[in-house]
Amino acid sequence: MKRFAAVFWSLLFLSVPVLGVATFIVGPAYDIWLPRDVSEHGAAVDGLFYFILALTGVVFIATEMVLFWFIWKYDESKSNGPGRYVHGSHTLEVVWTIIPAAVLLFLAIYQMNTWADVKMRRPNMTPTVEVVGRQFEWRLRYPGRDGMLGTPDDLHLVNDLHLPIDEDILIQLKSMDVLHSFFLPNVRIKQDAVPGMKIPVWFKAREEGVFDIVCAELCGWGHYKMKGRVTFEPREAFERWLERKYAEQEATQPRDSEMAMASGVVSHPTQIAKNQP
Amino acid sequence: MKMLVRTLDMEYETVSAFAAQAGFKTPSGDLIRRDTRGHLSSGLFPVWVLGGVAVVLLLLTTTGCGKTAAASYRLNMVESAKQRLKPEQEQQVATILAALFGTPDEPIAPSECGLDAAKLHLAAGPVRSDIVGRKNGLYREHCAHCHGVTGDGMGPTAAFLNPYPRDYRPGVFKFKSTERADKPTHADLVMVLRNGLAGSSMPSFALLSDAKIDALSEYVKYLSIRGEVELALMRAFFELDDEDQGRLPEDREFLIEEIVLPVAEAWQAAEDALIDVPEMAADIDMAASIAKGKELFYGNKANCVKCHGVTGLGDGQVNDYDDWNKVVLQAHKTVQGGLEQAGEASTWDMDADEADEHRAELAWLDRFQKVLDGNALPPRTIRPRNLRQGIYRGGMRPLDLYYRIHAGINGAPMPAAKGTVPPEDIWHIVNYIRSLPYDFNGTLGVDKPMVARDRL
Numbered sequence: 001m002k003r004f005a006a007v008f009w010s011l012l013f014l015s016v017p018v019l020g021v022a023t024f025i026v027g028p029a030y031d032i033w034l035p036r037d038v039s040e041h042g043a044a045v046d047g048l049f050y051f052i053l054a055l056t057g058v059v060f061i062a063t064e065m066v067l068f069w070f071i072w073k074y075d076e077s078k079s080n081g082p083g084r085y086v087h088g089s090h091t092l093e094v095v096w097t098i099i100p101a102a103v104l105l106f107l108a109i110y111q112m113n114t115w116a117d118v119k120m121r122r123p124n125m126t127p128t129v130e131v132v133g134r135q136f137e138w139r140l141r142y143p144g145r146d147g148m149l150g151t152p153d154d155l156h157l158v159n160d161l162h163l164p165i166d167e168d169i170l171i172q173l174k175s176m177d178v179l180h181s182f183f184l185p186n187v188r189i190k191q192d193a194v195p196g197m198k199i200p201v202w203f204k205a206r207e208e209g210v211f212d213i214v215c216a217e218l219c220g221w222g223h224y225k226m227k228g229r230v231t232f233e234p235r236e237a238f239e240r241w242l243e244r245k246y247a248e249q250e251a252t253q254p255r256d257s258e259m260a261m262a263s264g265v266v267s268h269p270t271q272i273a274k275n276q277p
Numbered sequence: 278m279k280m281l282v283r284t285l286d287m288e289y290e291t292v293s294a295f296a297a298q299a300g301f302k303t304p305s306g307d308l309i310r311r312d313t314r315g316h317l318s319s320g321l322f323p324v325w326v327l328g329g330v331a332v333v334l335l336l337l338t339t340t341g342c343g344k345t346a347a348a349s350y351r352l353n354m355v356e357s358a359k360q361r362l363k364p365e366q367e368q369q370v371a372t373i374l375a376a377l378f379g380t381p382d383e384p385i386a387p388s389e390c391g392l393d394a395a396k397l398h399l400a401a402g403p404v405r406s407d408i409v410g411r412k413n414g415l416y417r418e419h420c421a422h423c424h425g426v427t428g429d430g431m432g433p434t435a436a437f438l439n440p441y442p443r444d445y446r447p448g449v450f451k452f453k454s455t456e457r458a459d460k461p462t463h464a465d466l467v468m469v470l471r472n473g474l475a476g477s478s479m480p481s482f483a484l485l486s487d488a489k490i491d492a493l494s495e496y497v498k499y500l501s502i503r504g505e506v507e508l509a510l511m512r513a514f515f516e517l518d519d520e521d522q523g524r525l526p527e528d529r530e531f532l533i534e535e536i537v538l539p540v541a542e543a544w545q546a547a548e549d550a551l552i553d554v555p556e557m558a559a560d561i562d563m564a565a566s567i568a569k570g571k572e573l574f575y576g577n578k579a580n581c582v583k584c585h586g587v588t589g590l591g592d593g594q595v596n597d598y599d600d601w602n603k604v605v606l607q608a609h610k611t612v613q614g615g616l617e618q619a620g621e622a623s624t625w626d627m628d629a630d631e632a633d634e635h636r637a638e639l640a641w642l643d644r645f646q647k648v649l650d651g652n653a654l655p656p657r658t659i660r661p662r663n664l665r666q667g668i669y670r671g672g673m674r675p676l677d678l679y680y681r682i683h684a685g686i687n688g689a690p691m692p693a694a695k696g697t698v699p700p701e702d703i704w705h706i707v708n709y710i711r712s713l714p715y716d717f718n719g720t721l722g723v724d725k726p727m728v729a730r731d732r733l
Contacts, residue, residue: 005325137473137480152715156673158473158481221422221434222480229484251674252557252704254454 006075010068017064021057038207038232039187044114046188051110055103118189122200127172128163131201133180133193136222138213142242155246159228162242164235165208171201181217184230190216205232348381348403348417350374351427353446353504354652355608356511358645369525370510373532378503381417381426384496387533390541392499399489400496415489416496419482428500430601431654438478441654444601445497446504448540449688452671453547457684457693460547466494468672476668498544505540554679555700563708570709579682579698579706584661584690589713591663599659600688606656608649615642659689667714678707 027033037046130141130149137158144153149172163169173182175193182201183190186209191201213228233241350371357367379385382402386392404414412418417426423442425432430444443450452469453461470490473481482490513525513536526532574581574589586593598606619639624632662669671677671686682703685693694703 008325135478139475152711158475159483227484249674251676252679253554253676254551 002075003077006071006077010071010075013064013071014068017061017068021061024057035185035211036209037186037188038205038209038211039189040204040206041114041117042188044117048111048114052107118203123168123170123202125168125170127170127200129161129169130172130174131161131182131193132174132176133182133215133219133226134176135178135220136215136226138182138226138228139176144246153246155242155249157245159213161213161228161230162238163205163230163232164238165205165232167235168204169202173199173201178219179217180215180219180226183214183216184211185214186211187230192217208232208234348426350381350503351425351429351652353429353507353511354648355605356508358641358648359608359611360511360514361641362511362514363523366514366523369527370507373510373525373527374503374507376529377506377532377537378499384499386499386502387537387541389533389538390499390502391545392502393495396492396495397499399492415485415493419485420493420497423478428497428504431652436654439657440477440599440659441601441657442478444504445501446508447601447688448501448505448543449600450501451686451688452677452681453684453687454552454680455547455550455684456552456695457687459550460544462547462551463494463498466497467491470494472672474670475673476666476670502537502540502544506537509536509540552680552683554676554683555704557675557704561704561708566705566708567712569702570705570707573698573702573706574709579694579702581706585664586661589664591661593661594690595660596658597690598656599690602656602659605649605653608645608653609656612642612645612649616646661691664710664713665716675704675707675711678710679703682706 034046034049037043126143126147127149128142132139132141138161140155140157140159140161141149142155142157143149144151144155146153171182173191173193174197175195177195179195180193181190182193184203187203187205189201189203191199193199210229210231213230215223215226217223219226352367352371357370362370377385377387384397384401386394386397399411399413400416402414402417404412404418406412421432422434423432423438424430424445425435425442428445430442432442435442448460450461450465452474453459453465455462455465467490469479470482470485470493472483473479482493485493510525514523517523517525573579574585575587582589582593584594584597585591615638619635619642622635624635627635667673669677669681671681681691682694682698683700684695685691694706698706
């Protein structure tokens with residue numbers, strides 16, 4: 001009975017590393033792995049992830065194996081007599097502190113460049129779009145023809161973000177009410193939107209496609225469905241889309257919306273910007 | 278491992294020894310103790326059997342062991358209390374509605390309503406899938422938590438929102454392209470779903486497919502028609518003669534002809550009754566138009582500043598209510614007034630009939646109060662729009678602003694300018710309003726922020 005208990009528990013503990021490794025191996029076949037990356041800096045970010053995964057994976061398997069072995073071998077049915085009391089080994093403790101510390105130090109320095117690329121080396125440009133997080137949507141504002149945000153020719157949209165590929169993108173991130181987090185999984189970008197702050201976010205997309213915008217900071221009951229859609233397309237298609245959307249926004253006739261959707265031509269530019277001092 | 282077991286034994290020894298000295302038992306008592314060989318074991322069962330039992334119980338509590346009840350429509354309790362309906366009359370209304378409109382899981386619509394049954398099927402019921410890749414139960418997935426299963430604007434999250442979610446039952450909708458008293462068109466409902474209402478909690482559902490938005494619009498119409506029929510039925514009790522004995526006629530043809538058809542026809546008529554919007558001249562002098570619009574804004578014809586304030590901040594008048602809140606407010610006033618009046622009377626000098634009436638009145642007031650506490654949201658004032666923000670609920674296109682000014686906002690205190698203000702003048706007001714968010718003493722668009730983190 002005692003032996004059975006030892007076998008049972010040791011196999012139970014063994015199942016942890018076995019299943020853990022198995023899920024990582026089998027997962028990609030079921031499309032459960034990192035989302036498809038279409039960004040420029042994504043490769044560096046993913047590289048860091050894999051490096052840490054390999055390192056921690058090796059340590060994880062090793063320690064779990066040792067745990068299994070101890071439970072399997074040193075059980076009551078086999079023990080003979082009381083154990084020895086040992087004061088521990090000072091050398092061992094020093095070694096297993098120094099080595100992880102060195103590893104962490106290496107990681108900290110190794111990742112600095114990638115972090116700086118994503119969070120510190122901002123491209124010198126005006127924002128492509130302003131994204132304002134709001135419960136529970138992403139409000140977008142494009143600068144319009146004059147290239148400046150906050151003028152009457154801005155394009156206002158919700159949830160449907162379009163961006164050109166192969167160009168530096170600068171997003172100005174704000175929040176209208178509470179903390180949100182602007183997360184583009186396929187571009188390896190995540191930034192908290194803090195109320196009261198204007199936070200720049202930049203990246204460059206390399207491939208076309210339609211992907212998710214997700215909110216990554218719990219912001220209320222609708223957080224789980226605060227999704228948007230980002231479309232990466234060539235610059236010409238992007239500009240045509242902007243024109244079309246602007247024409248819809250400036251519609252003065254019901255048929256304007258349908259016409260604008262068909263031809264992409266602005267029919268009634270309102271010219272408010274030109275007439276202001 | 279031997280070393281660790283030994284240490285544990287020593288710890289246990291120490292704890293129990295200490296406890297014995299201190300004069301009380303260890304928490305585990307006799308359940309876990311050492312056996313004759315000095316090893317830890319449990320007294321009654323092996324520890325792992327207990328652990329297994331605990332795991333099984335935990336699983337049972339999380340998964341549960343029964344099905345939840347099917348959703349059902351809630352009766353319009355405020356109207357029922359207002360009309361002083363008796364329980365059997367309420368029951369009759371519920372039965373008639375069930376026969377005409379079905380249940381939330383199985384909606385039916387009389388063919389006279391002109392509703393598409395396939396779209397209703399897509400939108401109604403619990404979230405499930407009949408066909409691979411297609412999800413049903415769209416309304417319950419996306420809308421019910423605010424708008425309620427019955428479309429009464431009293432879903433679980435409604436109480437936290439300002440403004441409250443729309444109650445479809447009176448058949449009144451604010452943002453549309455038809456005249457004030459008319460119903461919205463199908464395209465209007467689709468627009469609200471697609472764009473949301475900026476500045477309110479109604480989100481944009483632009484990411485849903487066209488088919489889904491279509492189905493949801495159809496379902497909203499269905500709930501609205503059902504709600505209007507319910508109100509009409511409840512009000513019809515008042516028209517009954519004594520010989521009807523407090524029961525409505527249940528002949529289906531009669532009900533459809535007299536009650537459902539007028540409602541359905543109003544919805545169908547809206548499709549062709551769009552407001553006729555005159556063209557704004559393409560070569561319009563914008564500066565002059567804005568100046569004219571400002572004159573009209575501050576003038577007596579349009580009288581915008583009365584509510585929107587002299588600075589356009591929406592602070593001219595802040596104590597008004599929209600129609601849905603007015604109903605509840607009025608009901609509260611009725612109950613309060615009634616209680617005051619009834620409280621002044623005393624049964625001491627009444628005869629038997631009067632006393633019975635008095636008691637019945639008190640009972641009704643009490644019932645009404647309970648209904649208002651449990652079946653209505655606390656009334657909230659409606660604020661005129663702050664025009665300096667550039668956020669317009671019904672849409673920011675010049676066309677949308679034209680609609681709002683021309684027809685006013687149905688259900689809200691915003692009046693229709695149709696008739697008082699000629700169409701070209703409405704365009705002038707629209708241009709002035711669109712310039713308001715950018716109307717300040719400064720240089721437009723040039724950003725010279727003082728704080729480093731603001732600089733971009």
